[in-house]
Amino acid sequence: MGTLGFWRLAQADPEWIAAVDPDGTEHRAGDLLARSNRLVHGLRELGLEPGDGICGLVPNGADGLVLYLAALQAGWYYTPINWHLTGPEIGYIVSDSEAKAFFVHPRFLQEGARGAEAIEPHRRFLLGDGGGDGGQDGFRPAGELTAGQPDTAPPGRTAGATMHYTSGTTGRPKGVRRTLSGLDPDDGAELMTFLLGLFGITAGPPNAHLVTSPSYHTAVTQFGGSALHMGHTLVYMDRWDAEETLRLCERYRVTNSHMVPTHFKRLLALPEATRAKYDLSSLKWMIHAAAPCPVPVKWAMFEWWGDCIYEYYAATEGGGTLATPEGWKAHPGTVGSAWPISELLIADDEGEPVPTGTPGTIYMKMMGVPFEYKGDPDKTAANRLKDYFTVGDIGYLDEDGFLFLCDRKADMIISGGTNIYPAEIENELMIHPKVADVAVFGIPDDDWGEQIKAVVEPAPGVAPGPELAAELIASLEGRLARMKWPKSVDFIAEMPREPNGKLLKRKLRAPYWEGHDRAI
Numbered sequence: 001m002g003t004l005g006f007w008r009l010a011q012a013d014p015e016w017i018a019a020v021d022p023d024g025t026e027h028r029a030g031d032l033l034a035r036s037n038r039l040v041h042g043l044r045e046l047g048l049e050p051g052d053g054i055c056g057l058v059p060n061g062a063d064g065l066v067l068y069l070a071a072l073q074a075g076w077y078y079t080p081i082n083w084h085l086t087g088p089e090i091g092y093i094v095s096d097s098e099a100k101a102f103f104v105h106p107r108f109l110q111e112g113a114r115g116a117e118a119i120e121p122h123r124r125f126l127l128g129d130g131g132g133d134g135g136q137d138g139f140r141p142a143g144e145l146t147a148g149q150p151d152t153a154p155p156g157r158t159a160g161a162t163m164h165y166t167s168g169t170t171g172r173p174k175g176v177r178r179t180l181s182g183l184d185p186d187d188g189a190e191l192m193t194f195l196l197g198l199f200g201i202t203a204g205p206p207n208a209h210l211v212t213s214p215s216y217h218t219a220v221t222q223f224g225g226s227a228l229h230m231g232h233t234l235v236y237m238d239r240w241d242a243e244e245t246l247r248l249c250e251r252y253r254v255t256n257s258h259m260v261p262t263h264f265k266r267l268l269a270l271p272e273a274t275r276a277k278y279d280l281s282s283l284k285w286m287i288h289a290a291a292p293c294p295v296p297v298k299w300a301m302f303e304w305w306g307d308c309i310y311e312y313y314a315a316t317e318g319g320g321t322l323a324t325p326e327g328w329k330a331h332p333g334t335v336g337s338a339w340p341i342s343e344l345l346i347a348d349d350e351g352e353p354v355p356t357g358t359p360g361t362i363y364m365k366m367m368g369v370p371f372e373y374k375g376d377p378d379k380t381a382a383n384r385l386k387d388y389f390t391v392g393d394i395g396y397l398d399e400d401g402f403l404f405l406c407d408r409k410a411d412m413i414i415s416g417g418t419n420i421y422p423a424e425i426e427n428e429l430m431i432h433p434k435v436a437d438v439a440v441f442g443i444p445d446d447d448w449g450e451q452i453k454a455v456v457e458p459a460p461g462v463a464p465g466p467e468l469a470a471e472l473i474a475s476l477e478g479r480l481a482r483m484k485w486p487k488s489v490d491f492i493a494e495m496p497r498e499p500n501g502k503l504l505k506r507k508l509r510a511p512y513w514e515g516h517d518r519a520i
Helices: 006-012 029-045 062-074 087-096 106-114 142-146 185-192 218-229 242-251 261-268 272-276 295-305 325-330 377-382 422-430 466-474 505-513
Strands: 017-020 026-028 053-057 077-080 099-104 124-126 176-178 208-211 233-236 256-259 285-288 309-315 318-323 342-347 360-366 371-373 393-397 403-408 413-415 418-420 435-445 449-458 488-491
Touching: 006 017, 006 029, 006 062, 006 185, 006 218, 017 029, 026 029, 029 062, 029 142, 053 062, 053 087, 053 106, 062 077, 062 185, 062 218, 087 099, 087 106, 099 106, 124 142, 185 218, 208 218, 208 242, 218 233, 218 256, 242 261, 242 272, 256 261, 261 285, 261 295, 261 435, 295 309, 295 325, 309 325, 318 325, 318 342, 318 360, 342 393, 371 377, 403 422, 413 435, 413 449, 418 422, 422 435, 422 449, 435 505, 449 466, 466 488
Parallel strands: 017 233, 053 077, 053 099, 099 124, 208 233, 208 256, 256 285, 285 309, 449 488
Antiparallel strands: 017 026, 176 371, 309 318, 342 360, 360 393, 393 403, 413 418, 435 449
16 A cells, blocks of 8 residues: 555655645645644643643644644644634633643634633644734734744654544533554554545545545544545635535545535535536545435435445444445445444343344444543443443344434434434435425424424525425325324524534424423
């Protein structure tokens, strides 16, 4: 496979364009290597030692990549923070992660400054040109930290890791922390490429990886970082746009990316002339995850892009399954079969295995370093069954060992004593041409316990109202049992989703449950 790992690759070919910022600025590998080395030297002078952590509130691009590369060769934990959070939420993560340095981009300075109180002023750094005037709002210019530092590799290099915070659907988010490996960073980087190897992805130029979602998400960091360690150019998007995705794929001859089903839906909604005018012949491994993909949507993507679409199921905590194009076509709707380093277990509420084809809680086990939720041993223990873990999803295995998702346990609707999985209903409504996005959940019902509510974001130019609601419900005739039909449909201008495509269903559901005792 040849040389692997960013640091080795950058030394061998410093002219390689390793990253392209959203504004088109290209970064040579040698320059990124020098920047990450200077940062390690500077932070070590500040007193950082292996096992310490740093936080970054930075947009997609080379600034965040340098923080990542510095941490991974100095034995630190790097926590990229969601830039949509408020100051107090940011401050919680900075404090909980015990960060010894906090880097903020000028774009996010307002909330970043509100979230910086947990860290001493001399450990707060402002990135980019915004700090050139001596810093502001109690932040030092990051340039002060690296000025005069050598470009050379720091001595005593040791592998670090990312520590991402889970989205926190119940209570505050938790950092998923793994024990540091103690490996040489170059060897650690080579091991990281195993993830992309599962999909058959090959190393070296002329590969390019399109970063479509914010890098504070685990999968985005993992897939982007692994692609970089394979010698791929990272092409960053600042915010996702359907036609811009196609333009970048053509411009940079993108071979692989990490996407979500919402991206597919929006791409397919582009006019036929727009879809046809871009050369997408470079696409080889377009990987998606994070949410169930309606079967017709995926078939349509196969027809357009060919057999380059791969799917997997995993979590910040680990994984997982993989569906190749061939595997999915033989088992439409599956999220795949277990990775070679993983095992799956489907269990009932008593923790006992269930028969093939029977839905139950999905548990996974992955070889390698176990994780803990930082500072929360009770949550760590509650999500375990022997040496398996769960994130609360419901699914079943078919006779060939392929996993099918039903829904999250927390989202399951119990109506008249029957378990109903909203994802199944959402998938059927999502394929309607007048629907841009949809969420289904249970709301209070005095007779049934819960009734089914659909909230729909109409497609552009489609008028919401009773006629559309009736049309959408009628479209389920012959495709879903009537007990699964929504009792009512509400409309919303824009669905609340995280930038990685995860639906904030809790936010939608909460108003309907005010004054009721169901856990939201």
